[in-house]
Each structure stands twice: as C-alpha cells, then as structure tokens.
Amino acid sequence: MPPVKPFWETKTLKEMNPKEWESLCDGCGLCCLVRFEDEDTGEVIPTRVHCRLFDPLACRCIDYENRKAHVPDCIQLRPGNIEALAWMPMSCAYRRLHEGRGLASWHPLISGDPESVHRAGVSIRGQTISEDSLTDPEDALDFEAPDLIVERGRED
Numbered sequence: 001m002p003p004v005k006p007f008w009e010t011k012t013l014k015e016m017n018p019k020e021w022e023s024l025c026d027g028c029g030l031c032c033l034v035r036f037e038d039e040d041t042g043e044v045i046p047t048r049v050h051c052r053l054f055d056p057l058a059c060r061c062i063d064y065e066n067r068k069a070h071v072p073d074c075i076q077l078r079p080g081n082i083e084a085l086a087w088m089p090m091s092c093a094y095r096r097l098h099e100g101r102g103l104a105s106w107h108p109l110i111s112g113d114p115e116s117v118h119r120a121g122v123s124i125r126g127q128t129i130s131e132d133s134l135t136d137p138e139d140a141l142d143f144e145a146p147d148l149i150v151e152r153g154r155e156d
Helices: 018-023 064-070 093-098 137-143 147-151
Strands: 033-037 044-050
Touching (some): 033 137, 044 137
C-alpha cells in the first residue's frame, strides 16, 4: 500500500477544513507586524512593531478568536484573499502552498517541532516592540524591518 500523503499535498487551500487550515500557521509572527503602504508606489513597508495582541515570546495572538473585536483592521487570512495579500512573507505556509512551493523543511508540520521555525531564524521572536509602546502610530516607521526578516524562507 502506498504511503498516505499529508493533507497539504492532496488538498487545495479551499478544500481544507478549519483545523487543517489553522495548522498551516507556522507561528513565525510575521503577519502580526505593523505595515504601512506607500500611497504613491503601493509598496508595503513592514516594521519591527507588532500588534498589541501579539505575544512576542510565544509568537502568537493572545486573543486569536476575538482579535477582530480588539483590532478591527486585523486581516483574517482566508483561501479567497491570499492573492490580494502580496505583503505576506515569502516564508508563509499559506503563500507557499498557494504558489505551489510546498512547506519548508523547518515548518512544524514537516519537522514535528513547533520550535523549528524559531531555530531556522524565520520567526520574529524577540525582535519586535509592541505598538502600545509608541506615542504616535506613525513612529512605527522609525522601526522599519530589514528585508532579511521579510524575505526569509524564499529558497527553502
């Protein structure tokens, strides 16, 4: 009998059930960074400032289920809006699968270890500050994220 392939290799993102969908999140935290869009160029500028609901040590939202009530502009990633979210990091499992690249070797579903994303240097653990620490939201631009943070995971 041939080995059973994992769900992410046999289903499209739209075919996944909620548990499968949520398990694709690698816990990197990159989607929780505050971003600005340049009105003239459309360029999205990520910062090293994280959302007030982000736990920088766990690399997870502290109130994921109710986040929209606290942060109305939090973008809920769904199969139908991935193409419109070009700012998603290259390492993001949702983006990788959408682009036909498969999961990276460090992804917890591949490695079996939720810490593998951090050891691989793909997460933002310990590299950010909270938006609550800023006097003015525009001050986040003073903490622009280096390209290295945003572009990791492209090659694997």
